[in-house]
Amino acid sequence: NYSRLESVEEKRNTRKAVVFVLLSLIIVVFLATNGLSLITKVINFASSFKKGPQTLDLLDKTPPSPPFLQSIPDAINISPFEITGRVEPGNTVVISFNGIEEEIQTDENGNFSTKFELIKGENTFFAYTKNPAGNRSQQTKKYVLVFDNESPEIKITEPSDGKSYYGVKQKNITIRGTTEIDSSITINDRIATVNGDGGFSLNYSLSNGENNLKIKAVDKAGNEKEINLKLFFSE
Incomplete structure (x- = not known):
């Protein structure tokens, strides 16, 4: 067993x-x-679980590049004004316009465009980029855009309208006047010299008989004004 x-x-x-x-x-x-x-x-x-938060934290501390803005003029005579530009794809743009911030979405290539209503006189703005993690780029420079939709004034100080000149010695005259600062002046399409105070002058040779002069002022914003001056000359 x-x-x-x-x-x-x-x-x-x-x-x-x-x-x-x-x-x-x-x-x-x-x-x-x-x-x-x-x-x-x-x-x-x-390993990825251990390293992932460290990598994300590193990325979170990296600011994006500032936005690129297309050419901004010093002055303009129409409103609203359109601002266009681009940033790195996937980011958004924030524009502070006259103290009010507006967040603007971009397309898949990072391009953006938006319009702002202008106030008379100076309008100030700057922009910065914000990435999905909430990091901000440095600001662009501060732009100052003047909104002016009024025509510049022109005042002729010499000679007076309708004045007559006689003889060869009076054939060559100087036309003088004043206009808005930073405006340009043309007299019969000839460019006059404009000083920092808006004063202008142009030497002009009269033709025999009636001389019709077209004096045109154009300011920084593109506004125009035109006046006529009639002079007479006899040799």
Whole structure:
């Protein structure tokens, strides 16, 4: 009886050993075929989980570049005024116009365009870029745009309208007057000299008979005014 029990126990242990060996072989084969890839994925996941917040934090501290604005004039005579430009794709633009900020979305290439109503006189604005993380770029320079839709004044101080000149010695005259500062003056399409106070002058040679002079002023904003001066000359 003891021998029989011993034999049964030996067979049972043998079966356990066979099962253990088979399971070990299965595990070894699995690890050889799939296990390495799985372990690599687990390691990579753990590594990215550990490093990810540090990388994001680094990016969060990087400000975007300031926006590029298309050419801005010093003065203009129409309203509203359109501002166009571009930034790095994916960012937005913030424009502070006369103290009020407006956030502007860009297209897929980073281009943007928006219009602002102007007030008479000086309008001030600047812009900056904001990225998805909320970081701001440096501001652009502060622009000053003058809105002026009134024609410049022209006053002729010499000679008076309708004046007559006689003889060769009076053939060459000087036309003088005043206009708005920073305006340009033409007399019969000839450019007059304008000083810093708006005073202008032009030497002019009269023709025999009636001389009709067209005097035109154009200010910084593009407004125009034209007056006529009639002079007479006889040799």
